[in-house]
Amino acid sequence: MADVNQEPHEQAARHDPAYDQLHSEPDFHELRRAYRAFVFPATVAFLSWYLLYVLMSMWAPGFMSKQIVDNINVALVFGLLQFVTTFLLAWLYSRYSTARLDPLARTLDEQYLRLTRGTNEGGR
């Protein structure tokens, strides 16, 4: 591809060499690993759980229409469970990221400020 010889605005600008330095920090590798270790399995899990609900709504009518108590059937409970799992996963992620991700991100952010002090607009 003809990516060379383009006007400056055509190409994304180099932002700051400090990013490369942060990228090689063990803290950053740990942050990325910890973030992905949570969100990838969680995304697969909640999407599968949701898809299971959608598919069963259409192709398992016998099971979904079983009445549990009076007019409360499996379909309703299954639907409400989607609410419960959404609330639960959101809460778990919040707890996990506050405890595991935020401290690492803060350390790296502070390091970035030290590295760029004087060269950029300075601190904040």
Next chain:
Amino acid sequence: MDGDQALTTTLFLLVVLLTVAITFWASRQTKGAADFYAGGRGFSGVQNGLAIGGDYMSAASFLGISGAIALSGYDGFLYSIGFLVAWLVALLLVAEMLRNSGRYTMADQLAFRMRQRPVRTAAATSTVVVSIFYLLAQMVGAGALVALLLGVDGEAAKNLTIFVVGALMIFYVTVGGMKGTTWVQIVKAVLLMGGSALIVVLVLAEFGFNLSDLLGTAASNSGKGQAFLEPGLKYGVSTTSKIDFVSLGIALVLGTAGLPHILIRFYTVPTSRDARKSVLWAIGLIGTFYLFTLVLGFGAAAMLTSDKYAEVAASGGNLASPLLAEAVGGGEGTTGGAVLLALISAVAFATILAVVAGLTLASSVSVAHDLYNSVGKRGTATEAQELRVTRIAACVIGLIAILLAIPAQRLNIAFLVALAFAIAASANLPSIVYNMFWKRFNTRGAVWSIYGGLISSVGLVIFSPIMSGKGIDPNTGKNLSLLPTSIDISWFPLENPGIVSIPLGFFLGWLGTVTSREPTAEERYTELEVRALTGAGAEQAVQH
């Protein structure tokens, strides 16, 4: 009924006056582009969470979903579940990293490491298309509401309403910017939660707070028995309709994190941690609200008289909530009924105004920031020039939405919104996700995935039964498709394009990427990744 109409008119005017006052106040707090586009990034997580709720819980949710449940029973509930679960995609994969890597628009995070002009053009195009589809839904809802309140089925009254809503949304955006829009959304979220909670409590009280009783009455009144409480009433009739349902479900769950007016809300908070907090608040709020819609929908089926229920059916379901409010207040002709009807209609009107403001803002900012400044002027436009173009774009987009909303009035608004979700999931989500997680991703991949998803999702709708080929309803004699019955161009059997267009968007993103090399995009990914995960060097809040 003159007294009732006077009350309704007064409440509507109060809503309008309140929002106009907020907008003028906000315009005095707005000084530069970061204020106008991102509210100075100074909103707290809680405030932004409320505003996200206000931006997201649209007329489609309040009027459309409760209407879909009232008419199709359980099948309407799927909308609620899809719309809620979708927030996990935004929470886990998008909100924080977008906050850290962008400034004002969806395109910013692509432009961070790619060739500016092609990716910004593509992203701005899909932003505008998604916003317009979503705007149509809101304006159709506004038309239906006002026609109900005036008690006439006059086309002129509906068209006038659409025009007034259009004029108001142009005003909010051009004058109040993001600050005004945000506060309008916060006020609306509070009104909507309060108003629907009131109706929910009144409905449940009628049934002694026994949900099973409510469901049983709804089932028998609907004339469909237990099938009303089970999935499949609407979508279970054939294999095609079942696949249509799955297609809808996929679009709902993947669309939210690609909606431009939601994405730009993440820029209004100071840090990515506040962005996370605002999504958590939004999930709590939105989840609670969708539980309310379950009661509202089944409540309408259970409590409305057959005349009123027929009126709901004739409106495509859109009038279920307002008429339910009238019924729980004592019914037509009673003071209680009139007051609640007026109140809920005013809340629905506020809902519509807040959402259209968010949509108009998202699309006009993208036109000015991405298309005009970065693509047209190569980044040389001054802030004042860019802001002027934003205001012009808001006017043009508003006018387009008004003109398109008039013929769209026969469609259920939840369905119109579902289309916007399908487009967002097909055109926007693939490039957002690839950009954050795939180093090799590049300009050609982004451009192919955005245009491919956009063209395929809109194109499939054009050739779907929505546009043509459904024929005439034997009962009502009405044309079921949008085009005249003499034209039949339908060859795509599904009404929801997502099941084809979303995988296609992801596939084209992959294909475009592996067939081209862009070393700069890969190099810049290092920077993007560090900034997205740590927030180092991210845009700061404005200090006044």
